[in-house]
Amino acid sequence: xxxxxxxxxxxxxxxxxxxxxxxxxxxxxxxxxxxxxxxxxxxxxxxxxxxxxxxxxxxxxxxxxxxxxxxxxxxxxxxxxxxxxxxxxxxxxxxxxxxxxxxxxxxxxxxxxxxxxxxxxxxxxxxxxxxxxxxxxxxxxxxxxxxxxxxxxxxxxxxxxxxxxxxxxxxxxxxxxxxxxxxxxxxxxxxxxxxxxxxxxxxxxxxxxxxxxxxxxxxxxxxxxxxxxxxxxxxxxxxxxxxxxxxxxxxxxxxxxxxxxxxxxxxxxxxxxxxxxxxxxxxxxxxxxxxxxxxxxxxxxxxxxxxxxxxxxxxxxxxxxxxxxxxxxxxxxxxxxxxxxxxxxxxxxxxxxxxxxxxxxxxxxxxxxxxxxxxxxxxxxxxxxxxxxxxxxxxxxxxxxxxxxxxxxxxxxxxxxxxxxxxxxxxxxxxxxxxxxxxxxxxxxxxxxxxxxxxxxxxxxxxxxxxxxxxxxxxxxxxx
Amino acid sequence: xxxxxxxxxxxxxxxxxxxxxxxxxxxxxxxxxxxxxxxxxxxxxxxxxxxxxxxxxxxxxxxxxxxxxxxxxxxxxxxxxxxxxxxxxxxxxxxxxxxxxxxx
Numbered sequence: 001x002x003x004x005x006x007x008x009x010x011x012x013x014x015x016x017x018x019x020x021x022x023x024x025x026x027x028x029x030x031x032x033x034x035x036x037x038x039x040x041x042x043x044x045x046x047x048x049x050x051x052x053x054x055x056x057x058x059x060x061x062x063x064x065x066x067x068x069x070x071x072x073x074x075x076x077x078x079x080x081x082x083x084x085x086x087x088x089x090x091x092x093x094x095x096x097x098x099x100x101x102x103x104x105x106x107x108x109x110x111x112x113x114x115x116x117x118x119x120x121x122x123x124x125x126x127x128x129x130x131x132x133x134x135x136x137x138x139x140x141x142x143x144x145x146x147x148x149x150x151x152x153x154x155x156x157x158x159x160x161x162x163x164x165x166x167x168x169x170x171x172x173x174x175x176x177x178x179x180x181x182x183x184x185x186x187x188x189x190x191x192x193x194x195x196x197x198x199x200x201x202x203x204x205x206x207x208x209x210x211x212x213x214x215x216x217x218x219x220x221x222x223x224x225x226x227x228x229x230x231x232x233x234x235x236x237x238x239x240x241x242x243x244x245x246x247x248x249x250x251x252x253x254x255x256x257x258x259x260x261x262x263x264x265x266x267x268x269x270x271x272x273x274x275x276x277x278x279x280x281x282x283x284x285x286x287x288x289x290x291x292x293x294x295x296x297x298x299x300x301x302x303x304x305x306x307x308x309x310x311x312x313x314x315x316x317x318x319x320x321x322x323x324x325x326x327x328x329x330x331x332x333x334x335x336x337x338x339x340x341x342x343x344x345x346x347x348x349x350x351x352x353x354x355x356x357x358x359x360x361x362x363x364x365x366x367x368x369x370x371x372x373x374x375x376x377x378x379x380x381x382x383x384x385x386x387x388x389x390x391x392x393x394x395x396x397x398x399x400x401x402x403x404x405x406x407x408x409x410x411x412x413x414x415x416x417x418x419x420x421x422x423x424x425x426x427x428x429x430x431x432x433x434x435x436x437x438x439x440x441x442x443x444x445x446x447x448x449x450x451x452x453x454x455x456x457x458x459x460x461x462x463x464x465x466x467x468x469x470x471x472x473x474x475x476x477x478x479x480x
Numbered sequence: 481x482x483x484x485x486x487x488x489x490x491x492x493x494x495x496x497x498x499x500x501x502x503x504x505x506x507x508x509x510x511x512x513x514x515x516x517x518x519x520x521x522x523x524x525x526x527x528x529x530x531x532x533x534x535x536x537x538x539x540x541x542x543x544x545x546x547x548x549x550x551x552x553x554x555x556x557x558x559x560x561x562x563x564x565x566x567x568x569x570x571x572x573x574x575x576x577x578x579x580x581x582x583x584x
Contacts (some may be wrong), residue, residue, distance in 0.1 A: 351505030
C-alpha cells in the first residue's frame with residue numbers, strides 16, 4: 001500500500017484537489033516519518049531543521065482551498081537546501097562560520113514557490129558551502145543514503161536527495177556548481193535536474209562559483225520537475241543573469257517521440273578507465289532502450305572533455321576564494337575577536353569557522369588566481385571552458401540530446417574518500433562539463449547494480465532545451 | 481617549455497596569508513601535500529593554448545532564449561526600505577564593528 005511518503009508532487013496535488021487528503025495531514029506525515037527515522041540506529045539525517053511553521057502554513061493552505069483557492073502548488077510541501085535563504089530561518093550552508101545567521105529575506109525561488117501555494121518543510125544538509133560530493137564536509141555531520149545507510153547519499157545536495165528518496169519530502173531544492181544535484185539524485189535513485197544557467201534566479205542563494213551556480217530540483221517524477229519549474233522560472237530584477245523565459249508550458253508535459261531523436265554519446269566518457277562495469281552495463285541498457293524505439297544514436301568525439309574536471313576546479317575554486325572572502329567575522333555569523341587588528345579578526349574567524357575542505361579550496365583558488373604563483377593556469381582553464389562550450393554547442397547543432405552516465409561508480413561507503421580530496425573531485429567526472437557549458441541536464445534513475453545500488457544516466461540538452469529533456473525523460477518514465 | 485610552478489613552503493605560507501587562514505588552524509603538511517597533488521592534476525590544462533576567448537564561445541545559442549539588453553526597473557530606495565525594518569532618518573542600521581556588539 002502506498003503511503004504519503006511514496007507520493008509525488010503531482011499525485012499529492014490530485015489528492016488535495018479531490019479532497020482525499022488535506023495539507024495538514026501531509027505535513028504531519030512527513031514530520032512523523034522524519035521523527036521516527038531520527039530515532040533509528042542509522043538515521044538519514046537529511047534535515048538539519050524541520051520547520052515548526054510548516055503545520056500552521058498547512059492550516060492556512062487548507063483554509064484557502066476551502067475558500068476556492070486553486071494555486072498550482074497549494075498545500076504542497078518542499079524541502080530546501082541550507083544555502084537558500086528563507087526569511088526568518090537559519091541558513092548555515094553547512095558551516096560553523098554561519099552559526100546563528102538568520103536569513104533577512106526570501107530567495108526569489110522561495111518567494112515564487114510560496115506565491116504558488118507551496119510550504120517550506122525544512123532545511124536540508126549539505127557539504128559546507130556546497131563544496132563536496134558526500135555531505136561528509138557538513139559541520140552538522142553526514143547524511144545517509146536511504147538505499148544503503150552505510151553509504152553516502154552524494155553531495156553537495158545530499159540532504160535534499162536523502163529526504164526525497166527516503167519519503168520525508170515529495171520534492172526538494174538543491175543547488176549545483178559542478179553536479180551537486182545530479183550526483184546525489186543518481187546515488188539515491190531519484191530525478192535530479194540542473195536547468196540552463198540563468199533559468200532560475202540565484203537571488204538569495206549563497207554564492208560558491210558565480211559563473212557556474214544554478215538552483216536545481218530533486219524529485220520523484222518528471223512531471224514534478226516540470227510543475228515546479230513552471231512556477232519558479234522567469235526574469236528576476238534581483239539577478240541580472242536570470243533569463244526572461246516562459247516555462248509555463250512545462251506544467252503539462254507530453255512524452256517525446258523517441259523514434260525521431262538523434263542522440264550523441266561522447267566517446268571520451270565511454271573510454272574512461274574509471275567507469276565501473278555495472279554502471280557501464282546500466283548505461284548500455286539505457287542506450288538499447290532508445291535504440292529499440294528507433295532513436296538514432298551516434299558516438300561523437302569531444303577531446304577537450306579530458307580537461308573538463310581541471311578547468312572546472314580552477315574556475316570554481318577561483319570564484320569560491322573570491323566569494324568566500326565576504327565571511328570575515330564582521331558581516332555574517334561567527335566572530336572570533338582576538339582584540340588585536342582587523343587582520344587578526346579575519347584570520348581567527350575564518351580559521352575557526354571554515355572546515356578543512358573549504359580551507360583547501362580557498363587556498364587552491366588563491367593559488368590559481370595568482371599569476372605570480374601559478375602562471376597562466378586560470379587563463380588556460382577559461383580557454384578550455386570556451387572550447388568545451390563551443391564543442392558541446394556544435395554537438396547540439398546535429399543532435400537533440402546527449403546521453404552519458406551521471407557518475408563513474410555508484411554511491412561509495414561513508415568515510416572511504418573523505419581524506420582523499422582528489423578522489424572525491426573525480427566523482428564529478430561526468431557532471432562538470434554541463435556546468436562549464438551552461439547547458440541543462442537531468443539525471444534519471446536508470447537501473448541498479450547487483451547489490452541494489454541506484455545508477456543514474458544523464459540526459460543533456462542545448463541551452464534552453466529544458467522541455468526536450470523533460471519530455472524525453474517522461475517518455476522513458478512512462479514506459480517503465 | 482615554461483617551468484612548472486612549485487608550491488614551496490614559503491609560497492604555501494603566502495597562500496595561507498592571502499586566504500586569511502592561520503597556519504596553526506590546520507595540519508599544514510597534510511594540507512600542503514593535498515594542494516600540491518590537486519594542482520599537479522591541473523597540469524592537463526597545459527596541453528591547451530590559452531587563446532580562446534571565453535566570451536565568444538556561444539555559437540549556437542538562439543537569440544530568442546536570451547534576455548534583451550534593456551534597462552528595466554531594479555531597486556529603488558523604497559524597495560530597500562521595505563526589505564529592512566532597520567531604517568530610520570534616511571540611514572540603514574548595520575551590524576556594529578570591532579569590540580561593539582551594538583548595532584549602528
